Amino acid sequence: xxxxxxxxxxxxxxxxxxxxxxxxxxxxxxxSHLAWYQHRPGQxxxxxxxxxxxxxxxxxxxxxxxxxxxxxxxTISRLEPEDFAVYYCxxxxxxxxxxxxxxxxxxx
Amino acid sequence: xxxLLQSGAExxxxxxxxxxxxxxxxxxxxxxxxxxxxxxxxxxxxxVGLIDPxxxxxxxxxxxxxxxxxxxxxxxxxxxMELRSLRSDDTALYFCATGDFFLVxxxxxxxxAFDIWGQGTTVTxxx
Numbered sequence: 040x041x042x043x044x045x046x047x048x049x050x051x052x053x054x055x056x057x058x059x060x061x062x063x064x065x066x067x068x069x070x071s072h073l074a075w076y077q078h079r080p081g082q083x084x085x086x087x088x089x090x091x092x093x094x095x096x097x098x099x100x101x102x103x104x105x106x107x108x109x110x111x112x113x114t115i116s117r118l119e120p121e122d123f124a125v126y127y128c129x130x131x132x133x134x135x136x137x138x139x140x141x142x143x144x145x146x147x
Numbered sequence: 148x149x150x151l152l153q154s155g156a157e158x159x160x161x162x163x164x165x166x167x168x169x170x171x172x173x174x175x176x177x178x179x180x181x182x183x184x185x186x187x188x189x190x191x192x193x194x195v196g197l198i199d200p201x202x203x204x205x206x207x208x209x210x211x212x213x214x215x216x217x218x219x220x221x222x223x224x225x226x227x228m229e230l231r232s233l234r235s236d237d238t239a240l241y242f243c244a245t246g247d248f249f250l251v252x253x254x255x256x257x258x259x260a261f262d263i264w265g266q267g268t269t270v271t272x273x274x
Contacts, residue, residue, distance in 0.1 A: 072252075074260035076192075083242055083264035084184075084192065089250060095262055127192055131252070131259035135206045137182070137194035 041065055043128050043140035050145050058115040060143045062128035067108045072131040075104055075113045078142075079124045087126075088113065115145075123147050149173035151181075151243050151265035158271045164231045167268045169243030171224040177201035179245045180258055181226040183217060186267075187239040195241070198226055199256060233272045240267045 042065040052058055062073075075088040086095040088104035091111060101116040115122055128140040154168040169181060183195040196207035200219040207215055216229045230237060243265040246258025 072259040076261075078192070083267060084244075084261070085264075086260055086262040089260040089262075125191075129192075129260065131257065133252075133255065135197070135255065135257055136208070137197075139184075139192040139194065142191040 045140035060113040062111040064109045153265040153268045156269040166229040169226045176224040184242045
């Protein structure tokens with residue numbers, strides 16, 4: 040079973056700053072199946088990045104995904120007020136199992 | 148454009164069963180596998196299971212195996228999630244979700260990410 044560990048649990052930053060969120064896997068992953076989501080309270084999660092580094096439709100270019108093997112990163116280059124939310128990484132394995140990380144809360 | 152519309156909030160007693168629905172709008176329902184994701188209060192997202200409506204195949208996360216059944220009615224393009232023997236930690240917001248065609252692994256016919264989500268259904272289990 041693949042375990043995704045996100046860090047930090049909470050990240051406190053200000054608008055305009057850069058955010059770096061980490062997702063570490065318990066074993067090497069197939070990059071194409073690693074995704075990142077943004078989740079605001081009361082809303083459905085929003086897909087930001089898939090294939091580890093491909094921005095989803097209409098996602099601003101301040102969101103960047105990178106990484107490979109067991110270490111993946113979501114970087115938000117210049118935080119906007121609407122970016123303060125919880126972020127999850129997620130992986131699909133070929134055995135049709137889906138795993139989410141425990142989330143990183145990005146707070147002002 | 149594909150959209151998912153979920154049924155309304157449910158309040159159930161401990162030990163009973165809940166069945167919530169997710170109605171697909173758009174074309175080619177059977178091209179999309181539909182997933183359920185749980186978010187318990189103060190917790191993160193957890194994958195519950197999926198159904199492939201084309202083949203009627205369902206797969207469940209180990210945590211929910213034996214208590215959950217996901218079914219699909221292709222005539223109404225509706226997917227159902229039934230959760231039995233409800234307990235307090237089943238109190239949660241449940242989302243259905245799927246991935247568009249470019250998010251599907253051709254070899255397995257599975258979405259590897261979810262870009263289409265329902266609005267969520269709250270299930271509250273009272274003791």
